[in-house]
Amino acid sequence: MFAVYKKELRSYFTTPLGYIFCAVYLAVSGFMLSLFTVHSGSVDVSSYFSLMIYLNIILIPIITMKSFAEERKLKTEQLLVTSPVSVSSVVTAKFLASYTIYALSLLVSCLYILGLQSYGTINAPKTYGCIFAMLLVGMSFVAVGIFISSLTENIVTAAVGTMGTLLLMAFASVLNSRIDIYIVRQILSWVSVYSRYQYFTYGLFDVSAALYYVSITVVFLFLAVRVHDRRRWA
């Protein structure tokens, strides 16, 4: 598993993809942070982080789109599948590699917040809560991206499909208030990533929300494994 993880991580930085992701992430987050805090005269970062979720919807598909789609297209998955490694460990390795890139960019962008200290006192629990929430939300987004990438062999399809799914998950809470059908509401509330995020922004550690993000991750990674098994047995 470690070999695949290493290889994936390397491939982000032997192609422009990893650099582009990090650069765009850091540039946009820096711009937004200054807009929400310095320019509006506040050191409250929670609204900044709420907006960063939408940046994730656009950027996370970029790092996950290649993971399985390209392997299928170039037939290199044949090497992985015929090697003595299990599909679940390959899926996990790819997930961890994409997540590493995301988490690194996020943590580096958090250094910006330190710069805010010269403008006023930062509410530490609230900030940590937001960062932690972003780590969790990112984790579930990456898992969704990995799953959708395993469905197709076209990386554009994978990217757009992931963006669409993530948008739906982000807007589920908005849709939820407009729809009257019980089952649809239940489903929407189950995938509603955004609504569970709120507690963290108050500086509270919401265990059930944390568990929710972890289980979303596990479910989508499990589905990615199933997709591979199904294809084999088809």
Place this chain on the structure above:
Amino acid sequence: MIQINNLMKIYGNTPALEGISFKVEKGEIVGFLGPNGAGKSTTLNILTGYLSSTSGSASVGGIDIYEFPDEAKKLIGYLPEQPPLYQDMKVSEYLNFVYEIKKCRLNRKKHLEEIMQVTKIHDVKNRLIGNLSKGYKQRVGIAQALVGNPPVIILDEPTVGLDPKQIIEIRNLIRNLGRTHTVILSSHILSEVQSVCDRIVIISEGRIVADEKTENLTRMTEDGSDYIAKICGPSREVAKTVREMNGVIFADPTGEREGDAYLFRIRSESGVDIRKPLFNLLAENGWPLVGLESVSLNLEDVFVRITDSDSRARARRKA
């Protein structure tokens, strides 16, 4: 070493394999021959655990590929039809990666060094795979299959798209591998498997139509040969006369002509040498024979032969 029992594979409603069984002994080089779409790659993909079969079983070294996939996969080095190469890796990085995912225990540096010597990719080890020529890529693919020194090497059409010199090199490489490994080599070129393999398994439309020692198959393709004859004379009468000869199966004008000579394709029954009687017959009629060459059979002809003799044998049994 390898045992395949009654393997079936159905894609949706289309059967790809309809019950394939064969065995490969340790140290054999077996050619797996068939036209495109016959089910060669499907069989090899099942044998290496990439696909599942609809029914039947496959085992390597006595280990079932479904029940103990990890153990069985350790015994196989596989080069799929399209070599599974990461274009953005250097050759040495790639082999190191393969070494790691195959959970190899041999001395890494020495082992990879040896493989690069054997496959002659030493001089490109620091180049990106994406920039290599097709021949080198193919060799890197074979090198990948050798990592971990597995006792069984499976190569799916290893010489497709290579130039003649590279083909000869790869064939020599395969022959050398055969001394220390059990090798399955798939191809749709008869002469290729004839020159390398000890035994040939021919598959057509998901069924095995022949499983023979190479010498036997070669004999089968040689006796009862086809000829192209260039004869000066009225084409229809010549064909009619030649057809009436003893031992001739058919004699048809090909429609081509060279100067005043017509070209005929003549097939004789196995074991009958028609060349001398043909010459005499034509001489008697005053039709000069200006050229006679034997045509070696291609895969299609062998198929026709084998399926012909198959149906003839069945008809005889019925009678």
